[in-house]
Amino acid sequence: MTEAAEILGYNRSHVHQLINEGKLPAGYAGNTVVLAEDTVRRYAVGERFSFPTLLVVHVYDNDADGWTEASRTAVAPDYEMPETFRLEDIAGVEDRSYRVELLDNQGKTLGIKTVEPVN
Numbered sequence: 001m002t003e004a005a006e007i008l009g010y011n012r013s014h015v016h017q018l019i020n021e022g023k024l025p026a027g028y029a030g031n032t033v034v035l036a037e038d039t040v041r042r043y044a045v046g047e048r049f050s051f052p053t054l055l056v057v058h059v060y061d062n063d064a065d066g067w068t069e070a071s072r073t074a075v076a077p078d079y080e081m082p083e084t085f086r087l088e089d090i091a092g093v094e095d096r097s098y099r100v101e102l103l104d105n106q107g108k109t110l111g112i113k114t115v116e117p118v119n
Contacts, residue, residue, distance in 0.1 A: 055072075057100050058070060058100075087118065090115065
C-alpha cells in the first residue's frame with residue numbers, strides 16, 4: 001500500500017479509497033491488501049480498468065439443508081441477467097434447485113434468479 005501510494009503520488013488512505021470504490025484492482029491475502037505493481041503503474045499513467053462482475057451458481061444441498069457454491073464465472077461489467085436460465089446455461093442437472101447470483105466487483109448482489117428442479 002505504501003509503495004502504491006508513492007507511485008501514484010497519493011496518501012495510503014486515498015489508495016485504499018480507490019480500491020474500495022472499485023477503481024483500482026487489488027486482492028487480499030488475509031488482512032493484507034495486495035496490489036500488482038504493473039497495475040498501479042498503469043493506473044498512474046491514466047489507464048482505467050473495467051471490472052468484470054461474477055455469475056455465481058449455487059446448488060441446494062438437501063443433506064446440509066442449504067446452498068452450496070457450484071461455480072463462479074467472470075462476466076462483462078455490462079452483463080444483463082436473462083429472465084430465466086436453462087439447466088444447460090448453468091451446467092445443472094435435473095432434480096436439483098439452483099440459485100444464480102450476479103455480483104459486482106465488490107461482492108454486492110445485483111440480481112438473483114432461481115432455477116427450480118425439472119422432474
